[in-house]
Amino acid sequence: MPVEIIGYIGNHNASETIPASGPVINLQHIAAAAAIHENGGFDRVLFAFHSTSPESILIAQHVAAITTKLKLMIAHRPGFTAPTLAARQLATLDHLTNGRVSVHIITGGNDQELAQDGDHLTKDERYARTSEYLDVVRSEWTSETPFDYAGRYYTVDRGHSNVRPQGPEGIPIYFGGSSDAAFTVAGKHADIYALWGETHAQVAETIKRVREAAAPHGRSPRFSLSLRPILAETEDAAWAKAAQLLEGAKALRASASGERLVNVNAKVAGHEPPNEGSRRLLAAAAQGARLDKRLWTEMAALTGASGNSTSLVGTPDQVADALLDYYDLGVTTFLIRGFDPLEDAFHYGRDLIPRLRKLVAERDGELSRAEAAE
Numbered sequence: 275m276p277v278e279i280i281g282y283i284g285n286h287n288a289s290e291t292i293p294a295s296g297p298v299i300n301l302q303h304i305a306a307a308a309a310i311h312e313n314g315g316f317d318r319v320l321f322a323f324h325s326t327s328p329e330s331i332l333i334a335q336h337v338a339a340i341t342t343k344l345k346l347m348i349a350h351r352p353g354f355t356a357p358t359l360a361a362r363q364l365a366t367l368d369h370l371t372n373g374r375v376s377v378h379i380i381t382g383g384n385d386q387e388l389a390q391d392g393d394h395l396t397k398d399e400r401y402a403r404t405s406e407y408l409d410v411v412r413s414e415w416t417s418e419t420p421f422d423y424a425g426r427y428y429t430v431d432r433g434h435s436n437v438r439p440q441g442p443e444g445i446p447i448y449f450g451g452s453s454d455a456a457f458t459v460a461g462k463h464a465d466i467y468a469l470w471g472e473t474h475a476q477v478a479e480t481i482k483r484v485r486e487a488a489a490p491h492g493r494s495p496r497f498s499l500s501l502r503p504i505l506a507e508t509e510d511a512a513w514a515k516a517a518q519l520l521e522g523a524k525a526l527r528a529s530a531s532g533e534r535l536v537n538v539n540a541k542v543a544g545h546e547p548p549n550e551g552s553r554r555l556l557a558a559a560a561q562g563a564r565l566d567k568r569l570w571t572e573m574a575a576l577t578g579a580s581g582n583s584t585s586l587v588g589t590p591d592q593v594a595d596a597l598l599d600y601y602d603l604g605v606t607t608f609l610i611r612g613f614d615p616l617e618d619a620f621h622y623g624r625d626l627i628p629r630l631r632k633l634v635a636e637r638d639g640e641l642s643r644a645e646a647a648e
Contacts, residue, residue, distance in 0.1 A: 279316050290583070293529075306616055325391045351391075378468065448467075469498065504588075
């Protein structure tokens, strides 16, 4: 099946190698990123959420207003907005954007960050709340008549909405989380389950677990993989670029303020990251700097794998071929973003995305011919 390509629009220009500067919400950067992604053939873009960041729904609404076809993937954390209201907010935006909305549910694995928004539940309690939240959201989107809901975290009496998602398939729900509790919720609710850039073995294991969790619900989710491709005209030049990026990240971290330096070096101090996804990336990094064909883990090791931080390194043809390996494992969505947010997005659109789409079409043709021959 055709792959979906997702990019990333930050609120300003910054990364592990580029220090943040200027306003927290930089309208010029957002406009440039939106244009590059839309013109570059990306299907959708992610808007991240953090307890201290600008509000993702509002940034996404702005981007929708300055684009015509680029779809939105809005990171959203359950627990701070009533699920009935969140459902109507998303459905309203879906109409205003002519069906371009999706939501990425992030329950949150860091107790300290959650406490910044006044949330003091345990991780398992948060996932249980997320499951109830999505029960209510889907009922608000689909119920023809008023519905009641009685759970531990939410009780709704005669809930109903006059606005529903525009498209017949509704608003796609992406879902992330790698703990046992997360797999349980993903099996029940995820339309697309999102992984960070792990090894082939790790990805195959996770896909198997999510499918097993989804089977009792009669569901068959799709799978998304997040990576930071590093491209150059030759393989040697690409690996040299990766080494240069690593040195830049080290220098930026060394120049950070004392408080920030303590936070970013938590893993070095012997503290394991609080979320399972980061621990899985660090487990991969412990196997080596270069894994499988061209998976690069050193940036994840440096940063404590605090987010999407592993890369595929090589020429555009080589990276497209490496992405195809994940497609063969069952991944049909790729979230790709660079360490230079604007320049890398441009090169992905020009050099990588067309190659990947061509390889996937060829692979689908091979499979169709093989099935027809049986």
